[in-house]
Amino acid sequence: MPRKYLTSKLIKLIIVVGICFLLIFLNPKGFFNPVRGFFLRVAYPFQKVFYLSSHKVSSTFTFLSSISDLKKENNDLIKENNHLAGMVALLSSEKKENESLREQLNLVPRDKFDLESAFVIGQDMHGLGSWLLIDKGRSSGIDVDMPVIVFDGILVGKVVEVYGNTAKINLLTDSSSSINVLDLETGSKGIIKGEYGLGIVMDMVSQSDVINTGDTVVTSGLGSNMPKGFLLGKIQEVRATQDKLFQQALVMPRVKYSKLDVVFVVKN
């Protein structure tokens, strides 16, 4: 390169680029985990206050914008209430049956979990990595690989990094997520994988297995320390993989991950 192009500006840029490459290269060894831990410890109170206050303000705006729909919604709710009153009578008899089936299937009863409630205090702003930051960490007994659910036993992801007062949760939609699941109706087994923040797919389902649109997908309890019986969502679409060796199903999650404010970490 001719000397006239090597200005001090360009030399500084080259030095910074070099340092960045060095940092990126050092990272796989977890070199910066203590620094990140310190940063998160300092940022924790700010993140908590900012996230919770913005969530409140955002909820108020959502409520105000939905006022015009309240009358229609009220009518719909009255109809739904009448329908549900009938369903309650029917379901009370099915509850007993469900309990005995749950026992036979070895599903963990939902009230037996040691749950640690946590507020969400940060999230992936581009939705590509699909993670959440919660306000509980090692000091609350949270550890890596613990499943994270919402109140009614719906799995949203698992803990991947733990710091003093915070922990990072990888959502099911994250490309690195991989959980053994089964189709509750047909018993077909597969693996749930994230699609870069775009959705979740039940993959590696054998061609001989049956999976149908509308079937419920739950964790199978195989492999890692993920208990059996956590709900993930319903099958929206079934398709064959490109190599035609397996079937795939697009799964519609039961919760909108970007709107979560409270989650539960399953400690046992």
Add this chain to the structure above:
Amino acid sequence: MFPRTIIFLIIFLAVIFQVSFFPNFFGEKTIPDAVLLIVMFWSARKGFEMTLFRTVAAGFMLDLAIFGVPGMNMLSFALVAFGIGFLSKRFLVSDRAWRFFIILCIISAGTIANMAFLDIFSRVYGWANADEAPFFQVTLASYARPWVILSNLILFALIYYPMMRLEKSFDFYEARMSNQRKLF
């Protein structure tokens, strides 16, 4: 020392806003890049060399907060700031009406460039660590996400004047300090 502390606080708050405040108001993938915007503002106003430390600090802090690979945002911010400094030196000399239009174009270009850099770096990083297959079918159109650009432009319009006032007060403070040094 005083301006540096304020600058550090601004970067810290921008990171907190980006990770823990804006996600509740903006839809997925439309959250404005607050940290990138202040980096672009500084490099457009003072040039790349004068704001190099701020750029690097902002990138590193964002990398820590978003659980990214430390160095990734730093690298992207440094390249964007270099480009912004280069462009603003050549184009931000025209009259006021054109100046505003050019700033908008530069902010849009910086946003697209940042998205492209981050995507390419993370793909290369993933490939180097055998996490995923390399994928190089990158087109400029795939990074021109209009809603992100729009939200960045709106936020930039909101922060432009407060930041400008702050910078002017820093200039005044530094001028006064250098005068005092000359006297004593």
